[in-house]
Amino acid sequence: MRRSRAFGAVALVALVAVLVFLTLPIVAIFANTSPGHLIDGLDDPVARDALWLSLKTTALALLIIVVIGTPAAYLLATRDFPGRAVVQTLIELPLVLPPAAAGIGLLAALGPNGILGGALDDAGIQLVLQTAGVVVALVFVASPFYLRQAESAFGAVPSSLVEASRTLGVGEVGTFLRVSIPSARPGLLAGAALAWGRALGEFGATLMFAGSFQGITQTVPLAIYDRFSQDFAGALALSAILVCVSFVLLLSVKLVTGRGALGAAAR
């Protein structure tokens, strides 16, 4: 008994260490930012433009990720085909890619001198230094977070449920929409929250691919970096705002999925 208590103590120390290490920088952001400073931070047009642009581009990126990623993840989770492991690994690759490498890769692929640059130009599509380029960068770095979660969520849907639905004569599309998606909903929402959080914090790929210009491509992380040197207090205030937005986002998803699970249990 005493031995397991010792282990418990060690584990507790580890947990405290983890908590202190992970929360200290965030505590420092708020310790150095008075509520008045937070409001002042929002009063600045550069900050407001950055915040609005961040919300706009991340929401659009998330929409693209969910609309295209959901059926793709469903296919990966429910079908076995040769090379499936390779496909899964390829999809996860952006997770381990440094953002700078992602930016370079996007430039080399979709930039004016890139592989598809000429074709995009002919089609009249401009991405580099445009808001659309920010969305492209966000989708690239954030989609693996959603795809991974969605795939495991679909994988965990009991096949008996799916089979029952099919036996009752519901088509594959109907089953996907009315059985698989509702059952996988908590996992899908968690994946979407992670992807959104990653997109909100995106810095390197955006800077390299889309540049930095107020109201067009300067998202909150870029505005924070731009302020860092001249206005440390302003950079802290903007960081605090980003932390608040991300916190509310993660928490609301936790609450929604929690309630969803409870509701499903009650039914």
Add this chain to the structure above:
Amino acid sequence: MTRRLTVLALVALVVAGCGSGSDDDPGDSSGPLVVSAASSLQKAFTDYATRWGGGNVRFSFAGSDELAAQIQQGVKPDVFASANTKLPDELHSKDLVEKPTVFAGNRLVLAVPAKSDKVGSLEDVERPGVRVAIGSETVPIGSYTLGVLGRLPQAERAKIMANVRSKEPDVKGIVGKLTQGAVDAGFVYITDVKAANGALEAIELPESLKPSAAYGVAVVKGAKHPDAARRFISGLIRGGGRRALLAAGFEPPPQ
């Protein structure tokens, strides 16, 4: 099983403890000379360091303003070399560095991709549809650019500023956007054009715009190697540092 886990966890803790303990072990006077320097000095300083006989040098290259902000936050390199004189002067007035010295000059130019002939003069940059990258006003390259463009007549300056598509946080960003064809023109130092190995061409700006910039360097107060820092700086004024600076395209300090 539980006991084995306990032992493992304890071993992990002890190892972690040792790791952090040995970090601050070495004596204060040993270890490399730490130099925080503006990104634009990278090539010249790296060349200088390989020939410098004063021991190991470790560099931290970044935007001057970023390095100055680090020093304000308590980071203590031995030497701070800035792409302007304003930042070292400011740090000196706050008693964070010793008296700064001007050690080199650089020149703002209009840079264009070598492969492109869309822009051949400063007037071309005023045409609608020309895409321009400049440094953010928060970094020296950006404030120099704004200062130089500020000496143009208002109408010409407004046309150029209307073509700006990106305000980059350092010179590397501007050069990258130029070499990737994302923009048609950018304002950088002449040394950045030289360092791009033929990918960029420089278009000189008129003398009336006063495109020259002075670089300042200072020993950081509380530096671990103040003597080596002073030797490093004097080599920049006369010696290997001066030669490396001139080879990279820098000019002697403006008088």
